[in-house]
Amino acid sequence: MEKGKVFLVGAGPGHPDLLTIKAYRLIGEADVIVYDRLIQEACLAHARNDCEKIYAGKAPSCHQSRQFEINEILAKKALEGKMVVRLKGGDCLLFSRGGEEAEYLAERGIPFEFVPGVTSALAAPAAVGIPVTHRDIATSFCVISGHQKEDATMKPLDYDFSALAKIDTLVVLMGVKNLKRISDALISHGKPKETPVALVQQAFWPDEKALFSTLERVATDAEQAGIAPPAVLIIGKVVGEGVRLKQQARDVAIGEGERLGKRGQRRVGRVPGSSMLYPLHLSLEGVLCVVVGAGKVAERRVKRLLQAGARIRLVSTDAVTGLEELAKEGKIQWISRAFEPEDLEGATLAFACTDDRETNLRVAFEARKRGILVNVADDPVACDFTLPACVIRGPLVISVSTSARSPGLSAAIRRRLERQFGEEWGELCSVLMELRPEIVRLNVPPDEITRRIEDLLDTDCLSLLKRGLQEEAKQLVREKLGI
Template identity: 50%
Template structure:
């Protein structure tokens, strides 16, 4: 049985610019065949057993020839698999998607094209340069910059006479030749030019000049591929329209160590402020199943007077079990409910329950302080939480009344590869490491092994609160900053304050 191939455009770099259909294809793919410039975050959206095949191309260095790539796509589809050929930008804009489609069509392999945002438009937009503008350019022309074998095909005289915007993709190695030919064929040497390197990415770099000096400027500022060359008066608009590089965390690199299940909100907020994020989850949430002890506690919930939930994970797992037993939130009607943290409170509210109390400081000590003033010997507390939680809360409350602590999930070590993070950070002069619990830090050290000490010494360490900070300091490392409000928003506030 034949499979199906999706030729998917991944967009200009920022993984959030992929289309909804493109993302759906990635999530259902059995095989992803991807290029060099594909954002790694997109690959992380794939299902657990997805097969990855790298066929990246770099100038003069090809892992696979185009003929070999065509055959790989074909062979994988023949095995009945859903194959995603993931390409930067749009498959049909200098992406050789047409050739791959033809190859499949001749062999009767079903395929679809999923268009992507081309860097010729999206990349320039992130640099503050519209490809057209009513007052500056009513047309545009996109040209491949691989000119060494194509000089005879380009009519430089016609190109030089164009009034619209001219965009060269993959042309940085031929920049001097491009500028020279346009000037020699009548283009004004003072025509504005910009080069956008790594467009849409948080380390985007833009150099501006004109046809006569842009090559020297590109050399001076070490502009490298992937880069877009844009020629025309629309470049003048960058001064007013450059939104991306003005974001407050633009240029900052931040390592996020939260569990994969929890990282999305944190990462999304950091990226909204312009930061580069690297997701390196050092913990994984594993629900303890079966859990007869939790089932019995829920079935006999009337024996308790208080329910304490100390994390979002605890809330979600508790309610999952509650619902699986055929109950709903009304089962908890006779309880006083307390939580630690605003995120935990919001998680409760999603299940239709507003907590009775939440301490001002999001640590066990403050919850204990509150409860000591209200608990009596007649009370009984249900405390479902992580297996490796601190003992402080149970020890203190047990001095007053009965406490049933039930282990409902484990936080185990993450499985991301240490060498990938080491490689990512090798050329970074400055970066931040964020830790949101003692286990995120301890597991970071364990996963990185001998490399951890060097990375922790080079990076600026940010902690979510005093408990985590204590563990970091006990490990022999300096805490660069501790969130005043012990939430991910508190860490973001630290970063923003640093830039102001």
């Protein structure tokens, strides 16, 4: 059996909006996800329904045996030929034991790949408005772990605290248990006891909590405030900037029951490669579609929608000549101004085709708020649906899609198909459509009809249609189908 592969993926501080695009994609493709305790449920909601999810959470002071078990799970699932995502809080290689897991896999010849994530060492300070570096205040930055293997013995932490005391901004991960030891060691090695510090508990989680204190008082204040792991300690003058850099209306909420990728609640659409796009041909006769933007891309969208019988509302301050003419002829409605959310009222589909990405994303956001499916030109990540490359021969439509992975390949395949399928194929489709009532009355199983049509394609029928001999072709169709 061919070996699978393990992706060691950093999931960031926990909020699904802070997953990287690649992490989001891999979650959607994985056969197995082995995840930590610091992963919010919403981050897993994009996984396939048949994905095996294995909880591998390790509480503080977990024994080494638990890590060995995780290593074994990763190797076992990969050796079964499965795609495995090892989903870790923060970054996959910063105090995460990702290196140990990779070594274990490498020793067994199992392929693996690292996918970085947003570390809490940066996310937690950002959550409370602290810049870890600031040109006028801090030009050096260091991250350390607040516990070591021998913590249970209460031996001094094995750090050069005289060097750490000179660092402008010191960030300590997993240090709640040892706050007193860390602060005392820094003060004894020259760090001023009035140095401002912040302790951020569960940054970007619903119960996020922040404590501002001083190096001398932080252990006492944290105990009184009930600060518990996971929490990040930030030490340095930059912490004083937290008040001045207070953020307005931070968007950290996860709506009740929200799941990543749910159309009505997510910020953007699917990610290329996260799953196959469902092939679907829609009836748009009389359906209102809003197209924002009026350049060449919008013109192509509008003309194809008109072919499908849709009603078009075009929104743009100006338009290319072709769209202006369609508006003058009354074939489309043109609102000649910048996009406003009310332009979407009554629409079933929306198309964002401007050359300004912010406008396109605003259209997408407002459309989803109203339950409207949206396509964003040249931005498959922001799309609910993409537009396939098409060969159109009358009623015959041949669609080619790479599920947004390679539009160029779709276009190349379409060009080949255009040479292979001429107008005679559309005429054959029309003939079969005309004879469909008689075909149905034959009361022949569908598979048999398909076989007869395959036999028909081996005759001169298409050649007759190409030469304009429609009656002769129709007679041949009747004969081959047994009508």
